[in-house]
Every structure is written in C-alpha cells, then in structure tokens.
Amino acid sequence: MDKNPFEYAPAPESRALVSIKGQYGLFINGAWVEPKTKDKFSTINPANEEVLSKISQASDSDVDRAVKAARAAYLKTWSKMPGKERGKYLFRIARIMQERAREFAVLETLDNGKPIRESRDVDVPLAAAHFFYHAGWADKLDHAGLGINPKPHGVVGQIIPWNFPLLMLAWKIAPALATGNTVVLKPAETTSLTALLFAEVCQQAELPAGVVNIITGDGATGAALVNHPGIDKIAFTGSTEVGKLIARSIAISGKSATLELGGKAANIVFEDAPIDEAVEGIVNGIFFNQGHVCCAGSRLIVQENIYDDLLVKLKRRMSLIRVGDPLDKNTDLGAINSAAQLAKIKELSASGDTEGAFRWSPDCQLPSKGFWFAPTIFTGVTQSHRIAREEIFGPVLSVLTFRTPQEAIEKANNTPYGLSAGIWSEKGSRILWASKALKAGVIWANTFNKFDPASPFGGYKESGWGREGGRHGLAPYLKGAK
Ligand code: NAP
Ligand code: MG
Helix, strand or coil: CCCCCCCCCCCECCHHHCCCCCECCEEECCEEECCCCCCEEEEEECCCCEEEEEEECCCHHHHHHHHHHHHHHHHHCHHHCCHHHHHHHHHHHHHHHHHCHHHHHHHHHHHHCCCHHHHHHHHHHHHHHHHHHHHHHCCCHHHCCCCCCCCECCEEEEECCCCCHHHHHHHHHHHHHHCCCEEEEECCCCCCHHHHHHHHHHHHCCCCCCCEEECCCCHHHHHHHHHCCCCCEEEEECCHHHHHHHHHHHCCCCCEEEEECCCCCEEEECCCCCHHHHHHHHHHHHHHHHHCCCCCCCEEEEEHHHHHHHHHHHHHHHCCCCECCCCECCCCECCCCCHHHHHHHHHHHHHHHHCCCEEECCCCCCCCCCCCCCCEEEECCCCCCHHHHCCCCCCEEEEEEECCHHHHHHHHHCCCCCCEEEEECCCHHHHHHHHHHCCCCEEEECCCCCCCCCCCECCCHHHEECCECCCHHHHHHECCCC
C-alpha cells in the first residue's frame, strides 16, 4: 500500500486558550454548589490519560435540589415570559458560544479526544447554530402547526452521551428553552467539561436562575433524574440498552420521553456511483469522530461488480488518514473516548476475526499513551457476523456486497436499528426508489453525516422514539403536540 507522501509539521492548537479548574461543583439555581456527599471523580484526556479535573458526583438529594430549582424557575419566571423575551436569551447564548468558540473547541478536544478540526469546524459551530435556530422559534410557536398557543411540559430531564458532548447539549437545551421548559441536564461521566463551561455561558447571558441546571455524575445520577417525580419529560441520547431501561422505568408514570439511541447504518454504493466521491463519503461516514457516531455508516454495502476497484481506492485513501494528537490541526482521527470503549471495540473486532472476516488497517503508528485504535475495515463480512449486526461505535467498517438493488435494500434493512443510511448513485430515480425502501430516519444521497438544525433527526425501531431538530423536534417539548 502507498505510504503517506504528505508529511506535515505539527500544528497544535494552543491549550492555553482554556483554563480548567482543579475541580467543579454542580450548577444549580444559577450558582455553583458542592454535592451533598462531596464525592468527586476524575475526568481525563483520553489522548494521554492526563487528569484534567475533578467532577462532582450528584446524589439523589442533589438531583432533587436541581429539579426543585428548575420547577421554581418554571413557575416564577420562564413560563410567564413571552416567547420573544425567551428568544433573546437564546440569541445571547448563541452569540456567546460563538465568541468563546475556540475555548469550547479546545476544551471539547481535551476532554473527549476528538480532533480539533472537528470540534472547531463541526461541534461548536453546529451547537451555536442550534441556539440561533431555536431562538427564532421561541416567539413563533403558534405558527409551527402544533396547535394554537402550545404549552410546554414544565421541567425536562436531559441525559446525553460522550460522543458529541456540547452538540448533544445544544440539541437538548435549545428546543427545551425555546418552547418554554426549564431543564436539568446530566452530561456523560467522561465528558462533562464543556457542559460546565456552558453553565458559565448561562451566567454570562444572565439567564434567570434555575432555568438551566447542570448536574454531573454517572449512570446512577441519570437514573435518579429519570425517576424523580418532579420531572415532566425525559430527553435521552445514548445506548439502546439504557434507552430500554428508561422506557421501562417511566412506563405509566405520565412522563413523556424522546429517546435517541443507537444505529448500524448501511452506506450503499451502486455500480453507477461516482467512485472517488463515494470513497470520501465512506471515509467520512465511518472515521468521522473515530466512528463514535450513532448514525455512522458502519456497514458498507457495495455492488459486487465495482467491489475490487472500490476496495483499492478505499485502502489507498485510508492510508492517508492521520492518526494522533487531537489538538494538532492536521489530525484526522483522534483518541478513543475511554478505556471501556476501546475494550468494546477490540472485543467486537476480535469477534470479526474469529467469525471469519478479514481485517485490514493501514500502517500507522499509534501513540503509546492514551486510548487508540487504527482505522480498520473488515471484508468478507456476512449478515450473521456480530460486526455486521452490533454497533461497534469505533473506527471499524464492515464491508458486505450485493448483486441486485433489491438485495441491497434487504441487507440494509436487516437490522434492529433504523437511524440513518447512505445511497451513492448517479441516478436520481434509483436514489428516490432506495430512499423509500430503506427504513431509516435520515437518508443521505451522495453525501454522508450532514447535519442542520432545521432538519429533523431520529430513528425507527431500536434507534429510538421521536425526532430532534427542525419543526418536528419542537413537538416533543410541547404538551399534546405531535
Ligand atoms: P449510555 O451508556 O447509554 O450513556 C448515555 C448517558 O446515559 C450517559 O450520560 C450515561 O451516564 C447515562 N446513563 C447510564 N446509565 C443510565 C441509567 N441507568 N439511567 C439513566 N442514565 C444513564 O451511552 P454511551 O455509551 O454514553 O453513548 C453511546 C451510545 O449513544 C451509542 O449507542 C450511540 O449510538 C448513542 N447515540 C445516539 C445518538 C442519537 O441521536 N441517536 C447520538 C449520539 C449517541 P454515564 O456517562 O455516567 O455512564
Ligand atoms: Mg474526559
């Protein structure tokens, strides 16, 4: 395989852009408070295992404090405020996020391990865009086709994963505030820092106390939030496993829920596809954010007669992926978010070997410290292999083939998930036919992983309930709206 002909001098973004405190409290009722138990846990930089800070473990009584603060803010301030005024706060938050964009990007990269190129160009700008977009809705809810004068639920409990910490926060908080709800949000255990910086932004924007509360902690904190009787609605993004647990625990409680869960997307390449573009799309589809993407194109389904040609080009392109220091502006693939996630990727990849698929990775030197996994493809994959069925959530692509378009659709839909899919073809009629036949909430044609706040996102089957973003994403935050 070709060696990478492009050698780049290191171009690290400055770490000095952020000042990380030695420890953080909980953000409740507009102020920093210590957790009742005084328990703290470390958050680390997964690229080198350096301890970045100590984070508070919120207990049941802290969750209770936060929910009460959110309720009081809802009753006293937020539910009484006209939409136009709420919108001003969202605009203010969006502008501050833009002003502090570099700080957010560096902090996200340090805490999560994703390349600065992505946090700078994708996560942070999209997070700000979500606040801008929803700020515009705050005074126009009467015109959203969701009924006259639609009413918020009240207090919303929000739980997010570690793969897009700030962006998932924005997907949750922006629509909740625009529709008049108040919020208690729990970030993931390994990536709390940008949510805590966001709390500072709320203070800077002079958001009324208690409208946004950020409580950190592990799954037990999440469960306490879900089960708190003062919560009117749950918005969860995370694994299907925890999503099912949440659905069970809120059954007949009267709480409503949106669940954005896992995926195992098919990225289908037809024989008439523009191959070079498709190769870029395949690489973006699975190696963006180390493959820690719920809608990642993790199953490549290629028409048999172009398979050989495509594989040669894909391998050549993969040899050019630069793996390493996430703060370096030249880096394409950063660190795996945690030791636990790395173990999961290794275990599933090992099952690919034992079940008879063929593993290939380009030559690349992985750093000795931190959590790393080389970009990998498996060929010779069949539908029964675990790597074709289970979400790996890492930089690992399973390649399958098909002969007829119908077979491609059958293979693509043969999954318990239904979050996203990709179609590569020059033929408009084929794209329309395939997108109707595919059971997936989001379908990209001749592109992949494109996101916009105006576009609803969400899945079928075990990929979850409800949609986030766009007009559709407002409905779950309003009583009785569909
Ligand atoms: P996870 O284990 O389900 O965790 C998600 C969040 O839930 C974290 O904040 C976690 O806290 C918390 N949690 C854990 N156990 C809980 C419980 N019993 N009750 C309430 N909350 C609990 O998922 P993950 O491994 O962090 O994230 C990866 C998954 O998220 C993947 O499956 C991916 O597909 C999915 N995802 C989906 C979307 C989408 O929009 N559909 C977007 C991104 C990711 P801790 O961090 O402390 O464990
Ligand atoms: Mg971390």
